[in-house]
Amino acid sequence: MSNNEMTPSDRTPEDRTPDQDQPVPDPGLEPYVERFSDADPDAGRRVYRQIVTMYGLAPILAVAFVVCYFAIPRDAAVRIGPLHTSAMNLALGGTAGLAILLIGLASIHWAKQIMEDREVVEERHPVASSAQDRREMGAAWRAGAADSRLGRRKMVGLALGSALGALALPALVTLADLGPKPTSKVRAETIERTIWAEGVRLVNDVTFTPVKAAEMQIGELVNAQPENLKKYHGAEQQTERAKASIIIVRMDPASIKIPDSRRDWQVGGILSYSKICTHVGCPISLWEQQTHHLLCPCHQSTFDLGDSGVVVFGPAARALPQLPITVDSEGYLVARSDFTVPVGPSYFERDSRHDFKKGDN
Amino acid sequence: MAAYVASLSPGPRIPDAEQYSTAGLTAEQIARGGELFRTNCSACHNIEGRGGALPNGSYAPSLMNTSGKHIYEAMRTGPQQMPVFASGTMTDQDVKAIIGYLNATHAQPSDGGFALGGIGPVSEGLWGWIIGVGACVLAAIWLARKGTRSR
Numbered sequence: 257m258s259n260n261e262m263t264p265s266d267r268t269p270e271d272r273t274p275d276q277d278q279p280v281p282d283p284g285l286e287p288y289v290e291r292f293s294d295a296d297p298d299a300g301r302r303v304y305r306q307i308v309t310m311y312g313l314a315p316i317l318a319v320a321f322v323v324c325y326f327a328i329p330r331d332a333a334v335r336i337g338p339l340h341t342s343a344m345n346l347a348l349g350g351t352a353g354l355a356i357l358l359i360g361l362a363s364i365h366w367a368k369q370i371m372e373d374r375e376v377v378e379e380r381h382p383v384a385s386s387a388q389d390r391r392e393m394g395a396a397w398r399a400g401a402a403d404s405r406l407g408r409r410k411m412v413g414l415a416l417g418s419a420l421g422a423l424a425l426p427a428l429v430t431l432a433d434l435g436p437k438p439t440s441k442v443r444a445e446t447i448e449r450t451i452w453a454e455g456v457r458l459v460n461d462v463t464f465t466p467v468k469a470a471e472m473q474i475g476e477l478v479n480a481q482p483e484n485l486k487k488y489h490g491a492e493q494q495t496e497r498a499k500a501s502i503i504i505v506r507m508d509p510a511s512i513k514i515p516d517s518r519r520d521w522q523v524g525g526i527l528s529y530s531k532i533c534t535h536v537g538c539p540i541s542l543w544e545q546q547t548h549h550l551l552c553p554c555h556q557s558t559f560d561l562g563d564s565g566v567v568v569f570g571p572a573a574r575a576l577p578q579l580p581i582t583v584d585s586e587g588y589l590v591a592r593s594d595f596t597v598p599v600g601p602s603y604f605e606r607d608s609r610h611d612f613k614k615g616d617n
Numbered sequence: 618m619a620a621y622v623a624s625l626s627p628g629p630r631i632p633d634a635e636q637y638s639t640a641g642l643t644a645e646q647i648a649r650g651g652e653l654f655r656t657n658c659s660a661c662h663n664i665e666g667r668g669g670a671l672p673n674g675s676y677a678p679s680l681m682n683t684s685g686k687h688i689y690e691a692m693r694t695g696p697q698q699m700p701v702f703a704s705g706t707m708t709d710q711d712v713k714a715i716i717g718y719l720n721a722t723h724a725q726p727s728d729g730g731f732a733l734g735g736i737g738p739v740s741e742g743l744w745g746w747i748i749g750v751g752a753c754v755l756a757a758i759w760l761a762r763k764g765t766r767s768r
Contacts, residue, residue: 472703477700479657545701546698
């Protein structure tokens with residue numbers, strides 16, 4: 257290294273020669289040794305036969321593919337051990353796949369055993385164009401600029417620039433108008449509210465039967481929806497369902513913590529929480545009735561439903577919103593209001609000061 | 618012994634066969650059972666009832682070989698960490714529909730090739746990465762080798 261004092265950037269491409277540029281001397285190529293297929297004529301013929309055979313099988317398999325395509329009934333199935341599959345798929349995939357595999361193997365065999373295999377050294381050259389090319393290019397560019405007469409008629413260039421620049425306006429306006437602007441008013445009417453309201457009955461998700469408080473047992477879990485979800489249809493119903501989905505659980509009141517501020521949010525240990533994870537919004541109903549933990553299957557966020565839904569594990573940053581509930585005159589569970597905080601995952605403008613934190617009362 | 622245990626605490630009694638028998642279910646009721654299963658059960662028991670893992674070493678067992686009677690009893694009593702699905706919100710008819718859906722699903726031939734346990738993308742990804750990518754790496758090593766020489 258001591259005789260190599262110039263750094264690579266000091267040298268122009270023209271100075272660089274292969275011999276001076278290397279920190280260690282070039283060892284050159286290993287001496288060439290023949291392959292068996294070159295040294296032994298029998299081995300050479302054998303390789304030749306193998307390659308021709310592999311290529312030769314491909315057309316046979318191609319014909320077999322066509323025969324299988326017409327001959328095998330579409331609903332025939334093959335059962336070999338753990339493999340259960342359509343006979344047609346197996347035959348078509350097998351013949352076409354094997355044909356392509358054989359063509360590939362034969363080509364590699366050809367390249368490795370028959371094609372010339374003497375190693376050659378190809379010197380790498382500088383990437384930059386030669387000085388002469390660069391001079392010619394510069395001259396041509398300047399000549400073209402002079403020919404355009406932009407130097408004398410400057411307004412043409414200005415007009416072209418503003419014409420192209422103005423085309424950004426339609427693009428900007430249409431891209432900016434892809435959806436409603438998330439102003440605080442729009443947010444308050446969309447993602448910050450659900451269709452839960454005072455007196456809305458809690459109904460079973462699939463059957464839409466209302467849930468009677470007296471019929472819920474300790475340890476019971478109900479996946480529920482607001483009764484007024486039935487009023488919505490199509491995409492609108494899906495939008496509302498995505499926000500309003502809840503789970504109702506009943507726990508022994510003596511075994512859970514109910515803060516004073518939420519004493520009238522529950523009915524004898526029956527509590528209702530949003531089903532939408534506060535991390536990225538997966539629906540959660542994986543509830544362990546003995547630990548009272550609710551586990552999100554997507555990223556393992558775990559909420560303690562016996563402690564106002566606070567996070568006990570995982571990436572979720574906020575407690576699961578609780579829905580205040582009570583019973584109506586007929587004994588059915590009804591909501592006391594909408595959720596008091598926005599449900600679902602975080603977003604930039606979300607006001608997270610009102611979420612329940614561990615230790616709140 | 619069963620009578621003694623029953624005398625200690627009241628609880629749901631052993632169901633009659635007609636409470637979980639799936640005889641006479643219509644295709645529509647079985648489809649409804651599928652909807653109920655996906656809403657209430659699939660979070661823990663997997664989308665086709667093959668079971669799944671829960672925190673701290675507990676797990677939801679596979680339902681592939683579980684009898685209708687045992688499914689009925691588990692839903693009504695909530696063994697271990699499983700929540701209770703009581704008759705007030707989940708009627709006998711709903712439970713029958715769920716059992717009917719599971720039976721119908723498990724009776725269907727799975728002619729999609731290797732099912733790899735039917736537990737979803739985890740086992741498929743594992744096989745794809747270890748077997749598939751492993752084979753690609755071995756093939757690349759073979760391609761780049763110089764091969765045997767005569768001396």
